[in-house]
Amino acid sequence: MRQKQRHPLQAMGLMSAILSQLVGSTLVGVFGGKWVDDLLGTEPLFLIVGLLLGLAIGIYAMYRLVHHYFSGD
Known part of the structure; x- marks a missing residue:
């Protein structure tokens, strides 16, 4: 299966968050x-x-954010 392509600015936004x-x-x-x-x-x-x-x-919030980012919701 092919992964969904993400824009580089989305990764920068994730790291900033x-x-x-x-x-x-x-x-x-x-x-x-x-x-x-x-x-x-x-x-x-x-x-x-x-x-x-x-x-x-902070670690719990980071986990939820990364999980939400990679789940595709």
Whole structure:
């Protein structure tokens, strides 16, 4: 079976979306964790939790985006 031909700009758009999702969710997690740390006085705890949570959410969003891109929907 022949794969569907995609325009090179679609690949650039996919890479841009992946980058923005990973960076955006990580930054939101870090700054959200820093904000909670400032409120509660627990210096690195929620910053690390926010970082890991942001990375996990970014990876999940990236997986869904790539799966949607290659499924042809």
